[in-house]
Amino acid sequence: MIIDSKKYNGACSCGHTHNMTTEFCVIEDGALNDFEKYINQASLSGRSVCVYDENTYEALAGVRPKADEEIILPSENLHADNHGVEMLSQKLSGEIGYLIAAGSGTVHDLVRYCASNLGVPFVSCPTAASVDGFCSSVAAMTWHGYKKTLTCVAPKIVVADLNVIKKAPFRLTKSGFGDIAGKYIALSDWKIGNILTGEYFCEKIYNMTKAATDAVIKSAPALKSGDLAAYSNLMYSLIMSGLAMQLLGNSRCASGAEHHISHLIEMQPEGLGVSSSALHGEKVGVGTLIAASFYHSQKNCSNWNDYPKITEPYTKKMFGEKLIDAIMKENENDACAGITKEQIIKNLSKIKSVINEIPTLDELMEIYISLDVKRSLSDIEASEDILPLILEFSPLVRNRLTFMRLLRAKGE
Ligand SMILES: [Zn+2]
Ligand SMILES: [Zn+2]
Numbered sequence: 270m271i272i273d274s275k276k277y278n279g280a281c282s283c284g285h286t287h288n289m290t291t292e293f294c295v296i297e298d299g300a301l302n303d304f305e306k307y308i309n310q311a312s313l314s315g316r317s318v319c320v321y322d323e324n325t326y327e328a329l330a331g332v333r334p335k336a337d338e339e340i341i342l343p344s345e346n347l348h349a350d351n352h353g354v355e356m357l358s359q360k361l362s363g364e365i366g367y368l369i370a371a372g373s374g375t376v377h378d379l380v381r382y383c384a385s386n387l388g389v390p391f392v393s394c395p396t397a398a399s400v401d402g403f404c405s406s407v408a409a410m411t412w413h414g415y416k417k418t419l420t421c422v423a424p425k426i427v428v429a430d431l432n433v434i435k436k437a438p439f440r441l442t443k444s445g446f447g448d449i450a451g452k453y454i455a456l457s458d459w460k461i462g463n464i465l466t467g468e469y470f471c472e473k474i475y476n477m478t479k480a481a482t483d484a485v486i487k488s489a490p491a492l493k494s495g496d497l498a499a500y501s502n503l504m505y506s507l508i509m510s511g512l513a514m515q516l517l518g519n520s521r522c523a524s525g526a527e528h529h530i531s532h533l534i535e536m537q538p539e540g541l542g543v544s545s546s547a548l549h550g551e552k553v554g555v556g557t558l559i560a561a562s563f564y565h566s567q568k569n570c571s572n573w574n575d576y577p578k579i580t581e582p583y584t585k586k587m588f589g590e591k592l593i594d595a596i597m598k599e600n601e602n603d604a605c606a607g608i609t610k611e612q613i614i615k616n617l618s619k620i621k622s623v624i625n626e627i628p629t630l631d632e633l634m635e636i637y638i639s640l641d642v643k644r645s646l647s648d649i650e651a652s653e654d655i656l657p658l659i660l661e662f663s664p665l666v667r668n669r670l671t672f673m674r675l676l677r678a679k680g681e
Contacts, residue, residue, distance in 0.1 A: 270296050270501065274512050283471035289515035290390075291404055294427035296504050298497065301332040301394065301430040308335075311426045313390060315366015320357065320380050322347050325372035325396045328433060334369050334394055342376070349378035350411040357383050365389050370424070373441070374400035374549065378408040378421075385421035393424035397437035398445040398503045400549055403427060404511025407520055409532075415595045416532040416666065418524075423515050429504050435495055440548070442503065443642045446489055447554020449506050450636075451527040452482040453627045454560045454671075458525030460623045462670035464616050465608060471517065478513045478522050481506035486628070490639045526564075526664065526673035530556030533663040534651060540587035541658055547649035554642055555649050556663075562630040563660060564672055568621045572680030576608040579665065587662045596665055604670040605677070613678060624672065 272294040280286050292311055295303075308317075319336035321329070323344040333339070340360050347353055357379045361368075368391040370380035377393060384391040395403045402409070406423040409416065456479055463470035485506045491499035513522045520528075531552035534545050545552065579600050585593045613620075637644045646653050664674035 270505065272296070272505070272508065272512070277473075277477075277512065277516055281471060281473055283469070283473065285469075285471065287471075287474075287516040289512060290406065290423040290425060291512060291515060292426055294404065294429065294508050294512075296429045296431065296501055296508065298431045300428050301329070301334060301433065304334045304394075304428055307426055307428055308392070311392075313367045313392065313425065316364050317367050317369060318361065318365055319369035319371050320376055321371045322373070322376055325376065328396050328437065329371055329394075332430065332433065334371060334392070334428070336369055342379075347375055348411065349375050349408060351413060353379045354382050354410075358386070361387070367391060367425070369394060372396050374402045377403050378410060381408050381421040381423075382410070382419065390425040391422065393427040393429075395427070395429050395504070395507075396433050397441035398434050398500060398507055399437070399441040399448075400445060401448050401507040401510035401523060403429075404508045405514040405520070405523075406518070407514060409520075411535065414536070414591060416536050418520060418667075423511070427508060429508070431497060431500050431504065434504060435497070435500050439493075442492055442500075443640055444548040444550030444554070445503055445507055446485065446492065446640060447550035447552075447557065447642060449482055449485045449503065449510070450633065451525070451553045451557045452478055452510060452523060454527040454557055454564070455521075455523055455525035456482075457564070457623050457627050458669070458671040458673075459521050461620055461672050461675070462604070464619050464623070465612065465675070466604075466670060468670065474513045474516050474522050478510055481509040486636060489636050493640060521669070524667075525669070526560045526671040527553050527556035529663040529666050529669075529671065529673070530559060530659055532666045533659060534649070536592060536666065538587050538592055538662070539589035540662070541655055543651045543655060545650040547643065551643045552649055554637070555644060555646060558630060558633055558637070558644055559656070559659065560673060561627050561633055564624045564627060565629055567672075567676060567679070568624040570676075570679055571614070571617070573610045573613045574678050574680050575610050576603075576605045576675070576678040578606075579603060584665060587658065588665075599668050600665060602668065604668050605674055608675070608678065610678070613675065620672070
């Protein structure tokens with residue numbers, strides 16, 4: 270299938286004019302065989318540099334995209350962080366017409382960042398259905414220990430070869446499933462933000478993300494047997510989520526409380542005492558179950574206070590000396606500031622109906638179990654005992670209105 274993403278551009282009923290960089294996305298068995306054809310179609314020219322990591326260089330043997338230069342980064346300890354960016358930047362030299370990211374989410378984030386710095390376009394060649402970041406314009410990077418969402422550049426085209434993607438380790442596929450399952454929480458948080466504060470909301474972007482998510486949930490069990498249609502659905506959904514972020518210009522439609530849980534674990538604040546080597550989508554997948562379960566259990570809560578201020582001594586207990594300044598700065602203009610008890614109570618029935626659109630824990634668990642997806646804190650190398658800390662502090666990693674954050678105003 271070819272997604273003609275240009276058709277989503279233009280004036281929208283939400284009042285905004287949407288615009289995205291990505292022109293088209295190919296999701297096909299054997300797509301890389303026609304790589305040059307797609308490069309020509311996109312009118313890309315000049316000296317090309319293709320970036321891999323050692324694993325993806327291996328995985329693409331026989332179908333590597335044609336490029337004037339190949340850069341192969343070490344797979345071990347390669348992360349989307351300031352070290353990774355430094356390493357790639359040092360290797361990029363001479364005139365560059367366009368970059369090619371051939372690999373996972375990490376390779377994509379590093380290339381996206383460098384392409385943005387150099388002011389050149391890039392082509393995305395995902396080698397696994399592992400994250401929704403391939404097609405987005407933002408990169409979630411760890412910058413000197415702090416998880417930051419940086420605005421970079423989106424790919425001009427995406428060439429996703431299902432034949433390669435299907436052969437990727439199944440753990441990566443399950444991670445991509447987790448990243449998609451999280452959209453139910455992210456979309457609900459966005460709608461709740463709109464209900465409570467009149468935050469900007471676009472029905473078209475909401476619907477395209479929701480429809481792609483529903484399709485994955487339906488076909489997910491078939492991923493196990495390597496079903497091509499299920500892989501195509503998952504890849505389509507990961508790409509659509511990225512396109513939705515491009516249309517919106519930020520990650521609101523793709524990242525809510527479930528991602529904040531993942532980011533909190535990744536930041537390893539001293540008060541949490543966790544160091545997890547789980548993949549992004551695995552942490553998001555567990556975050557999704559935690560949020561779904563908690564949201565459904567709290568949707569009938571009727572005892573509320575005015576939303577409380579975030580204070581430094583309280584926050585420091587979790588984040589410590591190393592992260593406290595960044596966290597306080599992030600929350601300076603609290604997205605929930607000024608929300609009163611009355612305001613929450615008045616909107617409770619609307620909030621409840623939004624939460625009712627999230628699958629229940631049992632519904633999600635059935636699919637997680639059938640795919641053997643990581644589903645508990647202990648599965649991602651964290652103690653079950655830290656659940657209360659996660660519920661309390663994860664909203665602080667990103668200043669965004671989520672139901673999890675709003676629950677800080679819950680009465681005793
Ligand atoms: Zn719109
Ligand atoms: Zn994600």
